[in-house]
Amino acid sequence: MMGPAASSRLAPWLFLSPFLVIFVVFTLYPLARSVVLATHQTFGPEHEQYVGARNFAAMIADPLFWTALRNTFVFALASVFIQLPISLGLALLIERRGTPARPLWRILLFSPALVGVVFAAMIFGIILEKRTGLLNVMLHNLTAGAWNLDFAWTQQYVMSALIVASHWMFVGFNMIYFVAALQNVRRDLAEAAVIDGAGSIDRFRHVTLPAIRPVAGFVVLTSIIGSFQLFELPYLMLNQTAGPDNRGLTIVMYLYQVGFEVGDLGYASAIGWGLAVVLVVCTVVQRLLARREEAAV
Amino acid sequence: MKQRSWIAVGLLSLAALLTLAPFVWLFCASLKTNEHFFGSTLLPLREQGLGIDWSKLSFENYRRLFQELDFARALANSVFLSSVTGLLATFCCAAGGYALARFHFRGRGLVTACVLGAMLVPAPLLLAPGYQLLHSIGLLDSLAGLVIPAIAPAFGIFLFRQASLSSVPVELLEAARIDGCSEFRTFTIVALPLIRPMIGTFLMMTFLGVWNNFITPQVVLQSPERFPLSVAVAQFRGVYYQDYGLQMAGTVIGVIPVLILFLALQREFVSGLTSGALKG
Numbered sequence: 001m002m003g004p005a006a007s008s009r010l011a012p013w014l015f016l017s018p019f020l021v022i023f024v025v026f027t028l029y030p031l032a033r034s035v036v037l038a039t040h041q042t043f044g045p046e047h048e049q050y051v052g053a054r055n056f057a058a059m060i061a062d063p064l065f066w067t068a069l070r071n072t073f074v075f076a077l078a079s080v081f082i083q084l085p086i087s088l089g090l091a092l093l094i095e096r097r098g099t100p101a102r103p104l105w106r107i108l109l110f111s112p113a114l115v116g117v118v119f120a121a122m123i124f125g126i127i128l129e130k131r132t133g134l135l136n137v138m139l140h141n142l143t144a145g146a147w148n149l150d151f152a153w154t155q156q157y158v159m160s161a162l163i164v165a166s167h168w169m170f171v172g173f174n175m176i177y178f179v180a181a182l183q184n185v186r187r188d189l190a191e192a193a194v195i196d197g198a199g200s201i202d203r204f205r206h207v208t209l210p211a212i213r214p215v216a217g218f219v220v221l222t223s224i225i226g227s228f229q230l231f232e233l234p235y236l237m238l239n240q241t242a243g244p245d246n247r248g249l250t251i252v253m254y255l256y257q258v259g260f261e262v263g264d265l266g267y268a269s270a271i272g273w274g275l276a277v278v279l280v281v282c283t284v285v286q287r288l289l290a291r292r293e294e295a296a297v
Numbered sequence: 298m299k300q301r302s303w304i305a306v307g308l309l310s311l312a313a314l315l316t317l318a319p320f321v322w323l324f325c326a327s328l329k330t331n332e333h334f335f336g337s338t339l340l341p342l343r344e345q346g347l348g349i350d351w352s353k354l355s356f357e358n359y360r361r362l363f364q365e366l367d368f369a370r371a372l373a374n375s376v377f378l379s380s381v382t383g384l385l386a387t388f389c390c391a392a393g394g395y396a397l398a399r400f401h402f403r404g405r406g407l408v409t410a411c412v413l414g415a416m417l418v419p420a421p422l423l424l425a426p427g428y429q430l431l432h433s434i435g436l437l438d439s440l441a442g443l444v445i446p447a448i449a450p451a452f453g454i455f456l457f458r459q460a461s462l463s464s465v466p467v468e469l470l471e472a473a474r475i476d477g478c479s480e481f482r483t484f485t486i487v488a489l490p491l492i493r494p495m496i497g498t499f500l501m502m503t504f505l506g507v508w509n510n511f512i513t514p515q516v517v518l519q520s521p522e523r524f525p526l527s528v529a530v531a532q533f534r535g536v537y538y539q540d541y542g543l544q545m546a547g548t549v550i551g552v553i554p555v556l557i558l559f560l561a562l563q564r565e566f567v568s569g570l571t572s573g574a575l576k577g
Contacts, residue, residue: 008474008480009402011396011400011480011481012400012405013402015392015396015480015484016392016393016408018389018393018448018449019389019390019412019449019451019454020408022445022446022448022449023415023449025430025446026427026445027415027418027423027451030423030426030430031418031422033430034422034423034425034426037425037426037429045428045429045432045433046432090308090309093305093308093309096305098302099302099305099306099309100306107560107563108313108316108317109312109316110563111316111320111556111560112316112319114505114552114555114556114559114560115509115552116508116509116510116511116527116551116552117509118511118527118530118531118551119509119530119548119551122530122531122533122534122544122545122547122548123319123323123545123548124319125534126326126541126545127322168319172316225419229419229420231421231512232512236531239534240534240535251421252421252512255421255424255425256424256512256516259424259428260428260516265426265428266425268425269422269426272419272423272424272425273422275419275422276418276419279419283417
């Protein structure tokens with residue numbers, strides 16, 4: 001028998017043991033391994049050859065990598081500057097005084113967040129298609145046949161099609177965070193502002209915005225991180241290709257193609273590190289901006 | 298003021314319409330066979346007179362899914378993967394998060410740093426080395442290769458640590474120990490009931506995450522009989538490219554059950570989702 005002292009010394013380690021084992025085996029080891037892999041060229045999982053920093057040099061010179069980075073960046077910009085304002089606007093509409101049936105609106109607009117990206121890609125792949133597409137048929141009817149567009153398969157519309165589909169999925173999801181944040185707005189301050197004759201724009205700037213700022217920072221950061229990991233949506237909407245002129249190629253799609261279609265896990269790992277660097281830079285920039293704003297308030 | 302309320306409700310209605318339209322379109326599309334697929338946007342109308350031409354609608358796509366394409370197998374795989382991973386991950390994360398929050402031990406700072414650090418690692422970075430690892434330990438193309446790496450995510454440890462810090466009082470644990478409870482009993486009898494809301498939320502989040510996950514099973518699995526719904530449905534996009542009705546019926550099966558399940562339990566789910574942002 002163990003004494004109580006020994007058992008309570010051991011207990012936390014026992015409780016944490018699943019995490020520790022999984023962390024070491026499936027996070028720490030692969031992480032270290034990806035550093036090694038990034039300096040190798042591989043042919044399938046078993047054959048590899050040391051190439052030093054050549055993978056990274058190849059990546060810098062690889063026009064497809066830059067195309068993927070640019071596409072992903074455009075998508076992230078749209079998420080932050082189009083999608084989040086819509087999410088915030090809807091949250092404000094729901095939470096404003098006098099809106100009936102608040103819980104109903106919340107859950108209705110949130111519901112697409114429950115749909116997996118794969119399934120949403122299946123739906124929008126066909127909705128945005130030329131012959132059958134819901135959107136195209138509507139445009140066709142409205143313009144009496146003058147417009148007949150193949151959204152997902154025309155170069156200049158590929159990114160817009162992806163953005164439309166992602167908005168359907170995530171506008172309501174991010175809205176829920178803003179709805180939660182708006183519960184922090186102090187009623188007494190809002191009412192005092194009304195009595196002082198503040199207009200709705202002033203009230204938003206001086207009462208609402210400071211209260212939701214921490215959550216807004218969190219949502220911006222998760223949107224950027226999520227956007228940079230975009231894969232399933234373009235991969236399936238574009239029928240397992242990168243679309244015309246690689247307009248739908250994203251970083252993770254390129255990583256997948258290189259690692260699992262070509263079979264070079266080494267170059268795929270180098271791309272993975274490229275992604276990690278981009279994400280770290282985004283996180284640091286967002287933190288710095290948030291801190292400067294907090295200092296300014 | 299009254300007039301503005303109407304504008305707000307109008308805008309919300311427009312947003313709701315745009316949100317629901319793809320669901321309605323999806324369900325209608327799944328009832329149409331290919332020959333009638335292009336004929337109408339939503340439901341086929343009668344050629345003479347008004348109303349819907351019911352004769353052009355059928356459950357033929359669903360019949361083919363289950364009788365010809367062994368879709369029940371994919372459904373069973375998804376149910377198995379989501380529920381087993383959900384239950385194991387919930388238990389492991391609850392135990393780990395509780396230990397991190399309520400025990401003082403040497404190394405706690407280091408473990409906490411590991412949890413926070415692991416949350417920062419972008420998942421796609423681990424795809425290639427993870428694939429190689431599963432290959433070398435013989436777990437490639439097995440359901441175990443999907444479940445085992447997912448049973449103790451750092452994110453879950455963090456959520457349960459926060460939940461334990463805010464809702465498990467130290468005095469209660471001390472009282473249980475003085476009464477002679479073992480540490481395991483103290484955890485299951487005292488702590489678990491107190492963090493019940495987080496258990497519900499996390500179980501649902503994990504279930505949904507696994508159900509909707511595509512890239513991991515796509516990389517790990519090779520045998521079609523092990524595919525979950527997400528991968529099985531995505532196959533249609535390649536193999537049955539022209540068969541739109543079939544694709545949409547498969548998508549309905551992937552979407553509707555979780556939608557119903559989660560709408561029924563939405564209160565807990567939604568409140569838990571945001572707790573990471575508000576308390577973290």
